[in-house]
Amino acid sequence: MIEETLIRAVCAAVAAMGFGAVSNPSRRSFPVIAVLAASGYALRYVLMQGGGLDIATATLLASMLIGFGSLWLGKMIHSPMTTLYIPALLPMVPGMYAYKAVFSIILFMQNLGEPTLASVYLNDFFLNVIVTVTVILCMTVGASMPMFMFSRRAITLTRNRKKH
Numbered sequence: 096m097i098e099e100t101l102i103r104a105v106c107a108a109v110a111a112m113g114f115g116a117v118s119n120p121s122r123r124s125f126p127v128i129a130v131l132a133a134s135g136y137a138l139r140y141v142l143m144q145g146g147g148l149d150i151a152t153a154t155l156l157a158s159m160l161i162g163f164g165s166l167w168l169g170k171m172i173h174s175p176m177t178t179l180y181i182p183a184l185l186p187m188v189p190g191m192y193a194y195k196a197v198f199s200i201i202l203f204m205q206n207l208g209e210p211t212l213a214s215v216y217l218n219d220f221f222l223n224v225i226v227t228v229t230v231i232l233c234m235t236v237g238a239s240m241p242m243f244m245f246s247r248r249a250i251t252l253t254r255n256r257k258k259h
Contacts, residue, residue, distance in 0.1 A: 158237030
């Protein structure tokens with residue numbers, strides 16, 4: 096499990112740096128983005144595989160790690176939290192569930208004439224949409240929590256530090 100976790104963490108780090116490059120952050124942000132993405136993704140994976148947690152709870156805890164890490168590391172490199180945590184969170188977006196939701200609704204529409212089959216696809220659609228929305232909501236809440244808990248410190252990363 097350790098090897099699989101490390102491989103997934105490295106892949107998440109590479110993907111996050113790619114997502115981060117789109118917004119053109121400073122060069123000193125890239126290692127931090129990589130560390131946040133790798134640690135958050137690895138935590139979520141370990142919590143789900145070894146800890147038996149569901150994807151939503153594991154994502155909430157992992158995104159809190161990314162959020163608090165971006166607050167702390169952002170202070171160290173003088174970078175806004177959002178520059179760090181948004182790219183770090185993107186590898187945790189539940190793309191497969193979103194894909195399955197779209198695919199299920201297409202199959203539902205193609206099988207309207209067969210009610211039993213259509214109901215199976217409709218059920219799959221709602222299941223996948225609920226998981227996708229819940230995980231994205233947990234990512235948002237978890238990563239934003241440090242900003243609300245330490246709003247004074249978070250605002251100094253983006254505003255004139257002499258005022259605060």
